[in-house]
Amino acid sequence: MCPRLPRTACLLRLTALCILLSQTAAYFGLTGREPLVFLPAPLSNESPSGKAHLKQCEQLTLTRRQKRLCRREPGLAETLRESVRLSLLECRYQFRNERWNCSLDGRGSLLKRGFKETAFLLAVSSAALTHALAKACSSGRMERCTCDDSPDLQHREAWQWGICGDNLKYSTKFLKNFLGQKRVSKDLRAQIDSHNINVGVRAVKSGLKTTCKCHGVSGSCAVRTCWKQLSPFHDTGRLLKFRYDSAVRMLSLTNAATGEAELAGSRRHSHSPRPTDFVYLEDSPSFCRPSRYSPGTAGRPCAKDTSCQNLCCGRGYNTALRHTTLSCHCQVRWCCHVECQTCLREEEVYTCKKH
Amino acid sequence: MAGAIIENMSTKKLVIVGVILLLFQVFSFLVGGLIAPSPTTAVHYLATKCVDVRKHHQKSKWFMPWGPNQCEKIRDFDEATVKMIEANDIVFAVHIPLPNKEMSPWFQFMLVILQFDIAFKLVNQIEEGAVATIDVGLAYRDNTVSDWIEMAHSIEQRKLSCNFTTIKSPENEGRYYECDLLPFMEVGSVAHKYYLLNIRLPVNERKRVNVGIGEIKDIRLVGIHQNGGFTKVWFAMKTFLTPSILIIMVWYWRRITLMTRPPVLLEKVIFALGISMTFINIPVEWFSVGFNWTWMLLFGDIRQGIFYAMLLSFWIIFCGEHLMDQTERNRFAVYWKQVGPIVFGSFCLFIFDMCERGVQLKNPFYSIWASDVGTELAMAFIIVAGICACLYFLFLCFMVFQVFRNISGKRTSLPAMSKARRLHYEGLIFRFKFLMLVTLACAAMTVIFFIISQVNEGHWHWGDYTVQVNSAFFTGIYGMWNLYVFAIMFLYAPSHKRYGDEQSNGDLGVNSGEDIQLTTTITHVDGPTEIYKMTGKEAQE
Numbered sequence: 001m002c003p004r005l006p007r008t009a010c011l012l013r014l015t016a017l018c019i020l021l022s023q024t025a026a027y028f029g030l031t032g033r034e035p036l037v038f039l040p041a042p043l044s045n046e047s048p049s050g051k052a053h054l055k056q057c058e059q060l061t062l063t064r065r066q067k068r069l070c071r072r073e074p075g076l077a078e079t080l081r082e083s084v085r086l087s088l089l090e091c092r093y094q095f096r097n098e099r100w101n102c103s104l105d106g107r108g109s110l111l112k113r114g115f116k117e118t119a120f121l122l123a124v125s126s127a128a129l130t131h132a133l134a135k136a137c138s139s140g141r142m143e144r145c146t147c148d149d150s151p152d153l154q155h156r157e158a159w160q161w162g163i164c165g166d167n168l169k170y171s172t173k174f175l176k177n178f179l180g181q182k183r184v185s186k187d188l189r190a191q192i193d194s195h196n197i198n199v200g201v202r203a204v205k206s207g208l209k210t211t212c213k214c215h216g217v218s219g220s221c222a223v224r225t226c227w228k229q230l231s232p233f234h235d236t237g238r239l240l241k242f243r244y245d246s247a248v249r250m251l252s253l254t255n256a257a258t259g260e261a262e263l264a265g266s267r268r269h270s271h272s273p274r275p276t277d278f279v280y281l282e283d284s285p286s287f288c289r290p291s292r293y294s295p296g297t298a299g300r301p302c303a304k305d306t307s308c309q310n311l312c313c314g315r316g317y318n319t320a321l322r323h324t325t326l327s328c329h330c331q332v333r334w335c336c337h338v339e340c341q342t343c344l345r346e347e348e349v350y351t352c353k354k355h
Numbered sequence: 356m357a358g359a360i361i362e363n364m365s366t367k368k369l370v371i372v373g374v375i376l377l378l379f380q381v382f383s384f385l386v387g388g389l390i391a392p393s394p395t396t397a398v399h400y401l402a403t404k405c406v407d408v409r410k411h412h413q414k415s416k417w418f419m420p421w422g423p424n425q426c427e428k429i430r431d432f433d434e435a436t437v438k439m440i441e442a443n444d445i446v447f448a449v450h451i452p453l454p455n456k457e458m459s460p461w462f463q464f465m466l467v468i469l470q471f472d473i474a475f476k477l478v479n480q481i482e483e484g485a486v487a488t489i490d491v492g493l494a495y496r497d498n499t500v501s502d503w504i505e506m507a508h509s510i511e512q513r514k515l516s517c518n519f520t521t522i523k524s525p526e527n528e529g530r531y532y533e534c535d536l537l538p539f540m541e542v543g544s545v546a547h548k549y550y551l552l553n554i555r556l557p558v559n560e561r562k563r564v565n566v567g568i569g570e571i572k573d574i575r576l577v578g579i580h581q582n583g584g585f586t587k588v589w590f591a592m593k594t595f596l597t598p599s600i601l602i603i604m605v606w607y608w609r610r611i612t613l614m615t616r617p618p619v620l621l622e623k624v625i626f627a628l629g630i631s632m633t634f635i636n637i638p639v640e641w642f643s644v645g646f647n648w649t650w651m652l653l654f655g656d657i658r659q660g661i662f663y664a665m666l667l668s669f670w671i672i673f674c675g676e677h678l679m680d681q682t683e684r685n686r687f688a689v690y691w692k693q694v695g696p697i698v699f700g701s702f703c704l705f706i707f708d709m710c711e712r713g714v715q716l717k718n719p720f721y722s723i724w725a726s727d728v729g730t731e732l733a734m735a736f737i738i739v740a741g742i743c744a745c746l747y748f749l750f751l752c753f754m755v756f757q758v759f760r761n762i763s764g765k766r767t768s769l770p771a772m773s774k775a776r777r778l779h780y781e782g783l784i785f786r787f788k789f790l791m792l793v794t795l796a797c798a799a800m801t802v803i804f805f806i807i808s809q810v811n812e813g814h815w816h817w818g819d820y821t822v823q824v825n826s827a828f829f830t831g832i833y834g835m836w837n838l839y840v841f842a843i844m845f846l847y848a849p850s851h852k853r854y855g856d857e858q859s860n861g862d863l864g865v866n867s868g869e870d871i872q873l874t875t876t877i878t879h880v881d882g883p884t885e886i887y888k889m890t891g892k893e894a895q896e
Binding site for chain 1: 392393394395396397398399400401402403420421432435436439440441442445450452453454455456457459461466468472476478479529530531536556558565566568569570571575577579582583584585655656659660704707708711737805808809
């Protein structure tokens with residue numbers, strides 16, 4: 001169907017076609033209405049003065065306000081797509097051994113509910129967008145990055161005087177604006193979603209590493225400059241997965257005094273949850289059988305001693321003997337060149353049974 | 356040196372002078388903390404992966420990461436593998452600064468640090484002692500349309516010191532190594548608006564070039580430059596301080612020449628201290644705004660080095676001249692044992708600096724730490740300088756100890772002395788204790804502020820104000836040592852009180868005749884005044 005493309009990209013396009021769902025909130029990434037507009041040419045080589053980015057903005061499914069932002073900033077459309085790619089790859093990777101493997105079938109139904117998985121989707125999307133924005137800033141793809149938020153001075157003067165902020169501060173601020181999070185809704189679901197989005201942003205922030213360099217007289221530490229560095233997105237993903245495993249279930253309480261619904265933890269504490277915890281409303285379905293949330297675990301490959309028991313939901317697994325060719329004794333360069341011998345190996349493959 | 360102003364000054368006047376100096380001190384902290392931005396800025400750059408599509412690699416072509424005429428890009432190296440692009444055709448391009456910005460001479464210097472993002476892969480791990488060979492070119496231009504002009508080109512080697520924190524197992528493939536920062540480039544002046552870096556990592560299997568350096572995912576650079584606002588505040592401060600120190604220096608030297616005797620060693624050393632302070636103060640950096648003087652960074656280092664050496668020598672000689680053990684000193688040669696380590700240590704650091712920043716004048720990508728021999732050499736210089744510093748402080752501490760021992764010895768015999776002799780010693784003791792106190796206070800301030808600026812994240816929020824701690828540290832400490840030199844020159848200048856005292860105080864002539872040349876440092880004993888007695892008493896307490 002799509003020759004010449006790597007397998008994953010092809011897969012993504014297929015899944016993108018499958019997805020049609022309606023989501024009222026103006027989210028983005030894996031939580032958007034039609035998130036996976038994967039176009040075959042991810043990096044545009046057109047000059048930024050052209051109208052190429054306007055076309056890209058139209059292709060993305062965005063709210064009116066997001067479209068306006070997208071049109072204003074030439075590099076944004078590309079960054080948005082990059083963030084979707086990043087979040088999807090990370091979600092797949094983190095859930096490769098779980099019953100819900102971040103498959104995008106049923107994503108629409110998931111997003112309507114308040115499961116732990118919903119929380120993860122929201123958080124990983126916002127984290128990926130924050131990460132991608134900061135990265136786009138440092139690679140020069142975005143034009144108005146750090147010096148925009150200094151109010152008293154013009155852009156250029158702020159830069160020369162030296163009061164521009166850092167990329168991450170800009171990207172979190174931009175994200176708030178982009179997702180329209182300024183007004184917090186009184187609706188409990190909206191509160192929970194916004195909380196989980198913030199967990200994602202916080203996960204990126206908590207992964208920042210401060211690095212310093214001394215450059216005083218003769219390289220002494222009399223003058224020292226420090227900066228904050230993004231951690232690889234894998235680390236952020238791992239942190240989010242850990243948060244997913246220790247998520248807190250919320251009870252919808254109606255505050256008698258104000259008549260407003262507010263968040264309250266059910267198990268450990270009755271007060272509002274910590275800002276780093278995932279919160280969810282309902283227990284997740286088992287994801288064992290095909291349902292409207294997932295295609296089920298039938299046919300999923302698993303590891304015999306570790307994951308099969310859990311993954312196959314007690315239905316057992318099929319064992320097949322397969323000859324696989326492996327690349328071995330490789331001669332590798334740092335980029336783009338791998339010279340390997342092929343070794344033949346016999347291995348057992350386990351897949352979950354259907355019934 | 357006898358009869359300094361400090362002894363003849365009334366306590367009230369001394370307090371007034373102290374308060375004025377303190378006000379200036381607070382002012383210098385505030386200038387840095389409230390007006391100036393943080394001293395330096397670090398800007399992240401993520402290198403764009405360009406593809407060199409031409410078959411023949413002409414050196415003249417430059418690759419732009421963004422903007423008009425940007426290069427053909429790839430997102431990651433999986434894409435390159437699919438497109439059959441080779442490692443030698445990949446150029447990492449970084450434009451300094453980021454879009455819509457331009458560099459300015461006010462940034463003073465530009466320092467770039469290199470970081471590799473290397474992913475762990477079982478079949479392609481980083482070998483032990485892997486060295487990355489980097490083919491790098493730097494170009495500049497002053498407007499957005501003209502051609503790039505090459506500024507430097509070099510093939511550099513950097514040792515990769517990376518470690519993988521988790522187990523090297525298949526599940527952990529794709530996680531990144533933690534690599535040390537690599538020094539990359541240092542330019543001593545920022546005379547141009549736009550800079551472009553093109554980096555290649557050429558592979559040569561036969562020569563084992565760039566083999567076994569792991570799977571490189573990205574190249575990140577961090578560019579550090581001084582903030583324009585800080586530079587302006589700093590220049591303003593220097594421009595203000597230069598005439599102040601210069602005036603007090605002229606005044607001081609005039610005082611000395613007015614005297615009938617030739618200047619003693621301590622007076623000369625104080626004058627030399629003033630000269631070295633002025634040497635630092637003179638704002639020659641103003642020229643760096645108009646001229647492309649890359650040696651300014653090195654020159655600044657040398658100026659600072661001379662001042663530090665002078666200050667350390669001054670302390671030693673000051674202690675020596677206040678030893679009060681009746682030995683002949685007053686000659687510089689007597690102090691060779693103590694001053695020797697300072698000179699030698701400074702010389703070592705000078706050589707080290709010349710090896711690093713001196714060579715960088717020719718090749719901005721040079722780093723002495725990049726090669727094994729260089730690292731050993733640099734370490735040797737630094738260790739020798741460190742040993743010299745330790746030696747010096749041992750000498751200094753021993754001397755201070757000796758002075759205090761002599762002081763306590765003298766104090767017991769003070770009442771038995773003749774009046775002039777006693778007053779002379781009391782004056783010596785007071786002068787010494789005063790300087791000791793002030794010096795200790797300044798040193799303590801420097802150390803405390805240094806520690807604060809190291810542990811702090813750089814700025815404090817204080818209501819609506821943001822206090823830039825690092826800038827306050829620089830301007831405050833710089834102001835402090837200027838005030839220190841100023842105060843020493845003012846307070847330790849020879850007093851002219853004796854001219855007036857000779858008329859008012861009858862017994863002076865007798866005393867000065869009797870005890871002339873008590874020790875060799877004294878060529879004239881000042882008469883006792885009411886104030887003198889008072890300060891002398893204070894010293895005793």
